Amino acid sequence: MFIKIDLTSDVPIYVQIKNAIIEGIARGELKEGDSLPPIRQLAEDIGVNMHTINKAYNLLKDLGFITINKKYGAVIQVEGFNGAFMESLKEELRPIITEAFVKGMDRDAFIKLVEGIYDDFGGRRNE
Template identity: 35%
Template sequence: MIVTLDYESELPLYSQLYDEIVRGIADGSLAPGDSLPSVRSLAGDLSINLHTVNKTYQRLKQEGYVQIHRQKGALVQPPGSVPATPEFRAMMSRQLRSLAAEAVCRSMKEEEFVEQCRSAYRSLKGENSS
Protein backbone atom coordinates (compact mmCIF):
# COMPACT_ATOMS: atom_id res chain seq x y z
CA MET A 1 0.00 0.00 0.00
CA ILE A 2 1.27 3.41 -0.93
CA VAL A 3 0.60 6.18 1.58
CA THR A 4 0.45 9.75 0.39
CA LEU A 5 0.56 12.54 2.96
CA ASP A 6 0.26 16.26 2.33
CA TYR A 7 2.78 17.82 4.68
CA GLU A 8 1.39 21.31 3.91
CA SER A 9 -2.24 20.40 4.69
CA GLU A 10 -4.11 21.81 7.66
CA LEU A 11 -5.33 18.26 8.32
CA PRO A 12 -3.03 16.66 10.93
CA LEU A 13 -0.68 13.95 9.64
CA TYR A 14 -2.16 11.30 11.97
CA SER A 15 -5.61 11.97 10.48
CA GLN A 16 -4.28 11.77 6.95
CA LEU A 17 -2.49 8.50 7.74
CA TYR A 18 -5.63 7.10 9.41
CA ASP A 19 -7.70 7.99 6.34
CA GLU A 20 -5.17 6.39 3.98
CA ILE A 21 -5.10 3.12 5.94
CA VAL A 22 -8.90 2.94 6.25
CA ARG A 23 -9.18 3.63 2.51
CA GLY A 24 -6.69 0.80 1.88
CA ILE A 25 -8.82 -1.57 3.95
CA ALA A 26 -11.99 -0.46 2.17
CA ASP A 27 -10.61 -0.83 -1.35
CA GLY A 28 -8.91 -4.16 -0.61
CA SER A 29 -5.30 -3.07 -1.01
CA LEU A 30 -4.94 -4.03 2.66
CA ALA A 31 -6.42 -7.50 3.15
CA PRO A 32 -7.69 -9.00 6.40
CA GLY A 33 -4.75 -10.45 8.31
CA ASP A 34 -2.17 -8.22 6.60
CA SER A 35 0.39 -6.70 8.94
CA LEU A 36 0.89 -2.98 8.90
CA PRO A 37 4.51 -1.82 8.98
CA SER A 38 6.02 -1.34 12.42
CA VAL A 39 5.61 2.11 13.93
CA ARG A 40 9.33 2.77 13.59
CA SER A 41 9.47 1.54 9.98
CA LEU A 42 6.46 3.54 8.80
CA ALA A 43 7.62 6.68 10.61
CA GLY A 44 11.00 6.36 8.91
CA ASP A 45 9.49 5.68 5.47
CA LEU A 46 7.20 8.72 5.73
CA SER A 47 9.72 10.93 7.56
CA ILE A 48 7.28 11.60 10.39
CA ASN A 49 7.44 11.29 14.17
CA LEU A 50 7.01 7.88 15.81
CA HIS A 51 4.29 9.33 18.03
CA THR A 52 2.27 10.34 14.96
CA VAL A 53 2.23 6.77 13.66
CA ASN A 54 1.58 5.37 17.13
CA LYS A 55 -1.38 7.74 17.57
CA THR A 56 -2.76 6.59 14.22
CA TYR A 57 -2.36 2.90 15.09
CA GLN A 58 -4.04 3.40 18.47
CA ARG A 59 -6.98 5.13 16.80
CA LEU A 60 -7.23 2.31 14.22
CA LYS A 61 -7.26 -0.18 17.10
CA GLN A 62 -9.84 1.81 19.05
CA GLU A 63 -12.13 1.95 16.01
CA GLY A 64 -11.69 -1.80 15.35
CA TYR A 65 -9.84 -1.60 12.03
CA VAL A 66 -6.75 -3.38 13.36
CA GLN A 67 -5.80 -5.67 16.21
CA ILE A 68 -2.44 -5.11 17.81
CA HIS A 69 -0.43 -8.16 18.87
CA ARG A 70 2.90 -8.04 20.66
CA GLN A 71 4.70 -10.31 18.21
CA LYS A 72 2.67 -9.85 15.01
CA GLY A 73 2.16 -6.09 15.20
CA ALA A 74 -0.94 -4.36 13.81
CA LEU A 75 -3.13 -6.78 11.84
CA VAL A 76 -5.88 -5.61 9.49
CA GLN A 77 -9.41 -6.73 10.37
CA PRO A 78 -12.03 -7.59 7.72
CA PRO A 79 -14.00 -4.55 6.43
CA GLY A 80 -17.34 -5.89 7.72
CA SER A 81 -16.00 -6.46 11.24
CA VAL A 82 -16.40 -2.81 12.23
CA PRO A 83 -20.08 -1.99 12.83
CA ALA A 84 -21.72 1.28 11.81
CA THR A 85 -22.39 2.45 15.36
CA PRO A 86 -24.71 5.33 16.23
CA GLU A 87 -21.59 7.40 16.98
CA PHE A 88 -20.18 6.65 13.52
CA ARG A 89 -23.50 7.53 11.88
CA ALA A 90 -23.60 10.85 13.77
CA MET A 91 -20.01 11.67 12.77
CA MET A 92 -20.75 10.74 9.14
CA SER A 93 -23.85 12.94 9.17
CA ARG A 94 -21.84 15.91 10.50
CA GLN A 95 -19.14 15.46 7.85
CA LEU A 96 -21.66 15.04 5.03
CA ARG A 97 -23.56 18.15 6.20
CA SER A 98 -20.32 20.13 6.04
CA LEU A 99 -19.57 18.85 2.54
CA ALA A 100 -23.17 19.50 1.47
CA ALA A 101 -22.97 23.05 2.83
CA GLU A 102 -19.84 23.71 0.79
CA ALA A 103 -21.47 22.18 -2.28
CA VAL A 104 -24.51 24.46 -1.85
CA CYS A 105 -22.26 27.51 -1.40
CA ARG A 106 -20.47 26.58 -4.62
CA SER A 107 -23.77 26.16 -6.50
CA MET A 108 -23.27 22.44 -7.04
CA LYS A 109 -26.44 20.66 -8.07
CA GLU A 110 -27.83 18.07 -5.65
CA GLU A 111 -27.63 15.38 -8.32
CA GLU A 112 -23.91 16.02 -8.82
CA PHE A 113 -23.29 15.94 -5.05
CA VAL A 114 -25.15 12.65 -4.68
CA GLU A 115 -23.36 11.18 -7.71
CA GLN A 116 -19.98 12.16 -6.25
CA CYS A 117 -20.89 10.34 -3.00
CA ARG A 118 -22.16 7.31 -4.92
CA SER A 119 -19.07 7.22 -7.13
CA ALA A 120 -16.68 7.42 -4.16
CA TYR A 121 -18.51 4.61 -2.34
CA ARG A 122 -18.68 2.38 -5.40
CA SER A 123 -15.03 2.92 -6.30
CA LEU A 124 -14.03 1.60 -2.86
CA LYS A 125 -16.38 -1.35 -3.20
CA GLY A 126 -14.99 -2.15 -6.67
CA GLU A 127 -18.32 -1.48 -8.36
CA ASN A 128 -19.00 0.42 -11.58
CA SER A 129 -20.62 3.83 -11.32
CA SER A 130 -23.39 2.93 -13.77
Protein backbone atom coordinates (compact mmCIF):
# COMPACT_ATOMS: atom_id res chain seq x y z
CA MET A 1 0.00 0.00 0.00
CA PHE A 2 1.36 3.35 -1.02
CA ILE A 3 0.36 6.53 0.71
CA LYS A 4 1.52 9.87 -0.53
CA ILE A 5 1.52 12.76 1.91
CA ASP A 6 1.40 16.39 0.93
CA LEU A 7 3.18 18.26 3.68
CA THR A 8 2.21 21.61 2.19
CA SER A 9 -1.50 20.82 2.27
CA ASP A 10 -3.62 22.34 4.99
CA VAL A 11 -5.31 19.00 5.42
CA PRO A 12 -3.73 17.46 8.52
CA ILE A 13 -1.42 14.54 7.80
CA TYR A 14 -3.48 12.11 9.87
CA VAL A 15 -6.55 13.03 7.84
CA GLN A 16 -4.67 12.50 4.60
CA ILE A 17 -3.68 9.06 5.86
CA LYS A 18 -7.24 8.30 6.88
CA ASN A 19 -8.47 9.31 3.42
CA ALA A 20 -5.79 7.30 1.67
CA ILE A 21 -6.76 4.15 3.56
CA ILE A 22 -10.46 4.58 2.83
CA GLU A 23 -9.53 5.17 -0.79
CA GLY A 24 -7.53 1.94 -0.66
CA ILE A 25 -10.62 0.08 0.53
CA ALA A 26 -12.73 1.69 -2.19
CA ARG A 27 -10.21 0.64 -4.83
CA GLY A 28 -10.25 -2.91 -3.59
CA GLU A 29 -6.59 -2.85 -2.56
CA LEU A 30 -7.63 -3.35 1.03
CA LYS A 31 -10.32 -5.88 1.84
CA GLU A 32 -12.35 -6.76 4.92
CA GLY A 33 -10.16 -8.74 7.26
CA ASP A 34 -6.88 -7.33 5.97
CA SER A 35 -4.50 -5.95 8.53
CA LEU A 36 -3.06 -2.50 8.10
CA PRO A 37 0.67 -2.16 8.68
CA PRO A 38 1.78 -1.72 12.30
CA ILE A 39 1.77 1.94 13.23
CA ARG A 40 5.52 2.15 13.63
CA GLN A 41 6.19 0.47 10.32
CA LEU A 42 3.77 2.64 8.39
CA ALA A 43 5.21 5.66 10.16
CA GLU A 44 8.66 4.78 8.91
CA ASP A 45 7.42 3.92 5.43
CA ILE A 46 5.81 7.27 4.81
CA GLY A 47 8.21 9.25 6.92
CA VAL A 48 5.98 10.59 9.65
CA ASN A 49 5.80 10.11 13.36
CA MET A 50 4.24 7.09 14.99
CA HIS A 51 1.72 9.26 16.80
CA THR A 52 0.39 10.64 13.56
CA ILE A 53 -0.37 7.16 12.28
CA ASN A 54 -1.86 6.27 15.62
CA LYS A 55 -4.21 9.21 15.36
CA ALA A 56 -5.23 8.22 11.84
CA TYR A 57 -5.93 4.62 12.90
CA ASN A 58 -7.99 5.73 15.87
CA LEU A 59 -9.95 8.08 13.67
CA LEU A 60 -10.65 5.23 11.26
CA LYS A 61 -11.80 3.16 14.21
CA ASP A 62 -14.16 5.91 15.39
CA LEU A 63 -15.53 6.28 11.87
CA GLY A 64 -16.26 2.56 11.72
CA PHE A 65 -13.75 1.46 9.10
CA ILE A 66 -11.38 -0.67 11.17
CA THR A 67 -11.08 -2.42 14.49
CA ILE A 68 -7.92 -2.36 16.55
CA ASN A 69 -6.57 -5.11 18.76
CA LYS A 70 -3.15 -6.10 19.96
CA LYS A 71 -3.19 -9.45 18.27
CA TYR A 72 -3.79 -8.45 14.68
CA GLY A 73 -3.30 -4.71 14.93
CA ALA A 74 -5.63 -2.58 12.81
CA VAL A 75 -8.01 -4.72 10.78
CA ILE A 76 -10.36 -3.54 8.05
CA GLN A 77 -13.94 -4.05 9.19
CA VAL A 78 -16.43 -1.61 7.75
CA GLU A 79 -19.61 -0.70 9.56
CA GLY A 80 -22.48 0.01 7.21
CA PHE A 81 -23.86 3.54 7.07
CA ASN A 82 -26.55 4.66 9.43
CA GLY A 83 -28.67 7.69 10.08
CA ALA A 84 -25.97 9.62 11.90
CA PHE A 85 -23.62 9.10 8.99
CA MET A 86 -26.23 10.34 6.54
CA GLU A 87 -26.71 13.47 8.62
CA SER A 88 -23.03 14.32 8.76
CA LEU A 89 -22.72 13.54 5.07
CA LYS A 90 -25.48 16.01 4.30
CA GLU A 91 -23.88 18.69 6.44
CA GLU A 92 -20.56 18.23 4.72
CA LEU A 93 -22.14 18.23 1.32
CA ARG A 94 -24.43 21.21 1.67
CA PRO A 95 -21.86 24.05 1.62
CA ILE A 96 -20.00 22.42 -1.25
CA ILE A 97 -23.13 22.09 -3.34
CA THR A 98 -24.24 25.58 -2.44
CA GLU A 99 -20.98 27.04 -3.72
CA ALA A 100 -21.29 25.12 -6.95
CA PHE A 101 -24.89 26.20 -7.40
CA VAL A 102 -24.13 29.85 -6.80
CA LYS A 103 -21.27 29.70 -9.26
CA GLY A 104 -23.77 28.63 -11.86
CA MET A 105 -23.09 24.93 -11.98
CA ASP A 106 -26.39 23.20 -12.55
CA ARG A 107 -27.61 20.03 -10.95
CA ASP A 108 -26.85 17.77 -13.85
CA ALA A 109 -23.28 19.00 -14.17
CA PHE A 110 -22.74 18.38 -10.48
CA ILE A 111 -24.22 14.90 -10.67
CA LYS A 112 -21.99 14.12 -13.60
CA LEU A 113 -19.01 15.02 -11.46
CA VAL A 114 -20.24 12.72 -8.70
CA GLU A 115 -20.78 9.91 -11.16
CA GLY A 116 -17.26 10.34 -12.45
CA ILE A 117 -15.84 9.78 -8.99
CA TYR A 118 -18.15 6.87 -8.29
CA ASP A 119 -17.09 5.24 -11.52
CA ASP A 120 -13.52 5.07 -10.26
CA PHE A 121 -14.67 2.39 -7.83
CA GLY A 122 -17.10 1.08 -10.39
CA GLY A 123 -17.19 -2.69 -10.63
CA ARG A 124 -16.24 -3.26 -7.04
CA ARG A 125 -18.39 -4.37 -4.19
CA ASN A 126 -17.41 -3.91 -0.60
CA GLU A 127 -18.53 -6.86 1.45
